[in-house]
Amino acid sequence: MPRSEAGGDSRRTLVSARGVHVVTGRVPGADSGFDAEDAAQLLGTDAATLGSLDETRIASYLTARQWVRDIVTGRLRRPWSGFEATPRGVKPRLADSTLDVSIAHAGDRLVVGVVEHGRIGVDVELVASVFDQPSLARRLCTPAERRRADALGPAERRAWLTQLWTVKESYAKALGAGLSLDFRQLDGAALRHRVAVRGVLTPATGASRAKIAVSWVDAAPSCSPSSVRAI
Template identity: 85%
Template sequence: MPRSETGGDARRTLVSARGVHVVTGRIPPPDPGFDAEDAAELLGTDAAALGSLDGSRLASYLTARRWVRDIVTVRLRRPWRGFEATLRGTKPRLAASPLDVSIAHAGDLLVVGVVEHGRIGVDVELVAPVFDQPALARRLCTLVERRRADSLPPADRRAWLTQLWTVKESYAKAVGAGLALDFRQLGAAELRHSDAVRGVLTPASGRTHAKIAVSWVDAAPSSSLSSVRAI
């Protein structure tokens, strides 16, 4: 993404191909010059959510949505009408637009994705001991994936399990299921060969302690589906 789109921040493009656009970067500190009118134009009917956000969450919330607006208006040259009001914890939706959006953050790292056709899910996680806990591994892995995890040295296992989580979580976000999916029945390798999945990416985060995944699926899983198209 050109510097003019980034407003001078440390944002960088992870994916920009075949209608899929994903950027990542650091969440800036809270802006003391926060302008409620600008936020209203940015958010649309979702501006009502601002009252429930503290300083750090507000910075992440507004930054993510500004990045979405940049992709929509600068890169895609589409009109901007803000976001629909949605419940917290649910996937954001653009007002009066067919574009699909996904947002994820971990620590100070933010990832934003927009897709022109179909649905998108993005996830980012910091590599942490929690992903190597037996209880979480049992929730996360198929039997084949458990055997693979058990064969790895501890440091490699933790990083591999973190990446495995991001792949499955990004897919769950793309299809709108969230954690309702049973990850134990969802093989990450099989997703790449599913007729319902157009692409599953694990782009480099630029940080050794963070993992990112992007999933892109058809808009209507019950319709005639496309073959896998890796980006």
């Protein structure tokens, strides 16, 4: 059986208030302790997906869904029916539940979020050379964001573009739009002023310098119009 949240694993809570719950941590090694019976109960009708995954991804896939189950059953006291079977690239959905879920991976880092009302999106990225590519900046930035990025030094620019990506990606995931949303038309800073959008950003942490963003939309759990808060 896999380790529970109380079992001393790497998870830490980013948000746990008013029906929004987000945790992050590191994925355990390939020998993560899942057996076939628990995996089937954990995944529900999505269990067939395991057969299509590369062996290196299975621990991450199961760990993320275990963390979701712990939030649903432990924090929200809701029954568990597993996940619906969804095509690859489609936001995960819980079976027989109105709760909204989002999951993100980068390297061995994992972030999962569950919201009772509205929709949630999470993203995590490692600050890496991919964010130095001009083609990515062209896909990611509004004209004003391009000008700001061009004015930064290389290291600061890379970190800033990484964070900007996570903000826009988390918002797109919350909407269920994924990469079909044109990021060039989406002002990352303007999201802070949309009443129906909330978010949590983390600064660079650890040797890998991870950036995390969380957005939740529609029936947001706070009356404040300020949508993005730094922690």
